[in-house]
Amino acid sequence: MNDVHPDLSVNVGPLELKNPVMAASGTFGYGREFGSLFDPALLGGIIVKGLSLEPRAGNPPPRIVETPCGMLNAIGLANIGVDRFLEEKLPWLEGLDTVVVVNIYGHCIEEYGEVARALRGVDGIDALELNISCPNVEQGGMAFGTDPDASARVTEKVLAASDKPVIVKLSPNVTDIRKPALAVEKAGAHAVSLINTLTGMVVDVETRRPVLANVKGGLSGPAIRPVAVRMVHEVVEVLSIPVIGVGGIMSGKDALEFLITGARAVQVGTANFVDPRASLTIFHDLVQFCRDKGIARLEDLIGTLVTAP
Amino acid sequence: MNDVHPDLSVNVGPLELKNPVMAASGTFGYGREFGSLFDPALLGGIIVKGLSLEPRAGNPPPRIVETPCGMLNAIGLANIGVDRFLEEKLPWLEGLDTVVVVNIYGHCIEEYGEVARALRGVDGIDALELNISCPNVEQGGMAFGTDPDASARVTEKVLAASDKPVIVKLSPNVTDIRKPALAVEKAGAHAVSLINTLTGMVVDVETRRPVLANVKGGLSGPAIRPVAVRMVHEVVEVLSIPVIGVGGIMSGKDALEFLITGARAVQVGTANFVDPRASLTIFHDLVQFCRDKGIARLEDLIGTLVTAP
Amino acid sequence: MIECEAEISGHREVVPGTFLMFLDAPSIAGSARPGQFVMIRAGSGLDPLLRRPFSICGLYGDGAIGVLYKVVGRGTAVLAEKRSGDRVHILGPLGNGFSAGDASLPLLLVGGGMGVAPLFFLAQALCGLGDRTFRLFTGFNGKAQVLSASDILHLDVAAEVATDDGTMGHAGPVTDLLQAALEADPGSKAAGGVCACGPTAMLERVAVLTAAAGVSCQVSLEASMACGLGACLGCVVHAAPEESVSFFRVCTEGPVFPAQAVDWTRAGPH
């Protein structure tokens, strides 16, 4: 069995991935940063840092702090803006034989539409991922993602402006993750990815100040994996569009928790910092697991979770 | 400074604690389990395992599993019921010179009231803590704590039936923790404690089953501390009743994060498993911190967080 | 029962992947009974977080306890990296332990895999009693995994060994040896009872055999644990329908239970 090559390809709605391991937005830059360590084209997909219409400087430092089995970040969605992305980053990405997803966001619904329009018809971009975890300026800074209606309206706006498959990335900071999931499905999203970061805070007891200049930040890393797996489980039970699992994936075994639960692909985030080759290792772990278990198509593993006693 | 004895006493509304370190419900049994390791009376308070009117057997095993820097539990609120508690456990607790809080719950609003009534006028019980994170059978099993109105009604019901101060323990599995907090304050709660566990899930990739027989469980331990500190911060900003901080406290430094943020006391949970003397050590850490910093009254430290840049 | 930071006074790999660790803890050694266990904090940091339970496999020199463990995951892997002189936090002795039963008749000890650990301690204690006779049956996957009582206890206890692959002793499950012993002695007047520890499937088989033979049987069970003190209610096993309760806490009501008190139909894989 050890010599056969299991088929790891999966499709996420209209997207065909050579394998289910993608690099999560904001943790893999524009891919090239990792290019001297391994070939990013070996991954199932690359999701670039969240992009807005205009360049954004982001929050003042400190922007990150380690927490138990995780980290908080308050980058403030710093990014180079659509124009520079298209000029400086996309050409290299376009050369890669893998799926390229552009993560976009705005501070009002209009802005989401504008970014989508600016990327309309651009070759080399296989899909858009909407980060709806960022503050909704129109509605008092509460994140779009915490309001199912706002989530749906953002999705509709982007679908209307774009010619690309749209993945909506859900915020875990909600009472019932199924509500925004169902709302964006109804609005026409091609897939959902979850989870984005949990909001957290760390206090420096010496200075009696929050460690992050932004006071609060987003919690990521293995610490949040049980919450992510639970939410993916809740969402796959009610949704018919595909789900991409994200949150604390450090190893192939962790990725399998999401795939078995029903995610059709996974995103690796914080692990890229712990080991810049983590996503590649996770891919290799999956291949090995399929071989050991005699699984010819990883597809057959997806959603095989048994919950009956 | 090292020889002076800083005053660690704090009051949580009507409750006078000799120090702010309490043992969290469900992690310290009925106190006596730890009695051969240290004198529980040295703590500011003991909160016993969640009590219901009738004894409950709880969930089938496995009930617990370790997660990165945390653990999931699905005990199912197993407990010995009010009668046996009063006969077998309270007498010993009554003998302790510390605050004894009884954590109670029900599966319908009525049941909360009944437990409160059964404990009415009982000596040796200094306060009640309402666990509203458990499923609301009347409303399709969604936790009371995720619905501000239900939270308020439970609080009113208990206040009407009880002669004791009432602490309401908030669930973190909500979009906006300030809503249930404000609702129970309005309903007359004397204090709130937060956070209870975050709902999570772990999958055994070999058996393709959830590790917990109950499928989902509550995530606790250091992994959730940043979320707990953030929620305490959000709640102290809007509430006028006292707040007790809970979640991932392993050391005095961790407890200080909550106190500086504005919690008037803290609860130590999972740490009791990692080190059965953890709560005592945390108390000693606080004394040492006050000495090192020349703080005569710990009271003066509470809520001194500086968030201005 | 106490909590202390014990020095590792010895540590060696007895068979591939299985280690014997000696911990200097006089106050624990002084009161430990066979079948009791300790909770060991494997790491100094937060990963692994919880302590891990391990049976006491014997007493060594003055004030040391032995722990015989197999590397199965993160906690045991971290433990395996410790060296003599390192210190670890331990809590114990915990649980109830085996009861010796009718002293006039020989005890039958049945251990499978790592389940031999508490039985080695029991064998050591029985040898100490001198007059007390017993037979020790141990089962393993193969010769390479065999844990020898004499090697680990420095006692000449001649265990009767069974291996699944037949590479040593009887070819088959260790329960065959128990079955033979019970059948060789109809009405089993010669058996003062059975003490068993090992995989659940093996224990269930032991329960069936002893029930059929009318011999009293004590089994030592496992469960995932957090506190080890009876406080968290995390370590339960299903009680037999006849019992007054639905569940037993392995850490305090156990880990040793009368075989008939356990609901074997719901005892699960481990």
Next chain:
Amino acid sequence: MIECEAEISGHREVVPGTFLMFLDAPSIAGSARPGQFVMIRAGSGLDPLLRRPFSICGLYGDGAIGVLYKVVGRGTAVLAEKRSGDRVHILGPLGNGFSAGDASLPLLLVGGGMGVAPLFFLAQALCGLGDRTFRLFTGFNGKAQVLSASDILHLDVAAEVATDDGTMGHAGPVTDLLQAALEADPGSKAAGGVCACGPTAMLERVAVLTAAAGVSCQVSLEASMACGLGACLGCVVHAAPEESVSFFRVCTEGPVFPAQAVDWTRAGPH
């Protein structure tokens, strides 16, 4: 820049709480420039989680790099427990490093506390160039904390030392020594530039002094880091108002910056 598991070929405590670790990493040593750093994964498990950044303090033997670090928290504490022969994952060399500037004039190297690390490597490299002259000023709290270039580099570089408590060398901040050197040389025709690393307050002072003297100055900065590769945008510092950008990433645009490119008013405690 590569990622590899490097063997620790040596490890000693040079002054209380500060350690010198040698890492066998020929491919990193082969391309490392003074001022560059490596990201070291201190633990094998999940605590600590992220890698920690450390300057390369010099090259040793064939293919080893030196890391001089102080124990300040969990990651460095775990690192301090490692022994020769252990292996750790490292990523590097990272960052831009110092540029040598005008080769005809002497460089002034100013290091405070652990900030001496990258300057030791620079001193080693300058000695290697032979003809290149330089002066090394180092500052510490007291004699007990003094890190000697000759001890750590096995090079006879006579550093001019300052201590806050006056227990060794000049009594006062190391910047006094720089100030004296600059004042001794009006118009500072004799200074090919200043390279500094240390606490932010010290660096700010160095920036002021060099600006006043019209001497070019490079400073090596610190920031909390996650990736070290320019991908996470976590490690930024405020750029001076004149700069075209608001922030610089310390890991890639730095850690070495022209002193005037930094917004010292918002450079923060560390």
